[in-house]
Amino acid sequence: MNNMKINLFLLALALIAPTVLYPVFLAKVLCFALFACAFNLLLGFAGLLSFGHAAFLGTGGYVTGYLMVNSGLTPELAIIVGTLAGALLGAVFGKLAVKREGIYFAMVTLALAQLVFFFYLQAPFTNGEDGLQGVPRGALFGLIDLSDNLVMYYFVLTIFIAGYWLINRTVHSPFGQVLKAIRENEDRATSLGYDVNQYKWLAFVISAALAALAGSTKTLVFELASLTDVHWHMSGEVILMTLVGGVGTIFGPVLGAGFIVTMQNYLSGGELGNYIHIIMGAVFVVCVLSFRSGIVGQLMKFKRNNF
Secondary structure (H helix, E strand, O other): OHHHHHHHHHHHHHHHHHHOOOHHHHHHHHHHHHHHHHHHHHHHHHOOOOOOOHHHHHHHHHHHHHHHHHOOOOHHHHHHHHHHHHHHHHHHHHHHHOOOOHHHHHHHHHHHHHHHHHHHHHOHHHOHHHOEEOOOOOEEOOOEEOOOHHHHHHHHHHHHHHHHHHHHHHHOOHHHHHHHHHHHOHHHHHHOOOOHHHHHHHHHHHHHHHHHHHHHHHHHHHOEEOHHHHOHHHHHHHHHHHHHHOOOOOOHHHHHHHHHHHHHHHHOOOHHHHHHHHHHHHHHHHHHHHOOOHHHHHHHHHHHHHO
């Protein structure tokens, strides 16, 4: 009941937020929040640290952007295709990676993501370092013009809520319970008869699809798909967002994404802009040393110990 009240309160805040803050900035926060939640499904609940999740974010963005520029599809269809492309790439990557464990899994995902980066760098349809610029937002279902920033924000909010609900439902399903068991003790899960690699693979595909959904939406928001979204720096940023917010919590990555995106937005234009990566590195160090559970994790610990 308390969680329901909190969710309704947060939804009300999200609905009225554009009256206070710039809608495009809020849409950016939601896109990265969905990306972080998708990554957290893999790290926080399956115990798999991927260093290559930017590949799925960028794939969704490039596919959706290309279709919007060249095919004349409506935005919802372009987003669906971009999401499916990310899921397909995740299925391939997952088959290659889930048989590895620990640092070997992380290195395999990083290597595969770098292959994707260099492919998009050289591929003619991506325009290389210039990226896909001037991507039209189009009209939702051919009726609702997304060129209005406020309309675009509420569209992104709807997508985020759907993705957030799916992650929450997955985590609290029998499938999610098996993932937690694998995270805690993989050998025991295997001894109980679960096909561990299959569960890991399914989690990887779901996470990749949601990351691609975030990338597809982000491309429409900024009317741009660029190499930044597939660079390994982006994979590092989503790890930072998740750690700051709280690994293994449902809402933590949302808070972490909001914190990091806000910091980048307000510091990049000032005198500290040249030191933004140093500042982010310092935040990461403080997070790891002082509150490993992240902001939400620490609040949950405080609540358990004092109430």
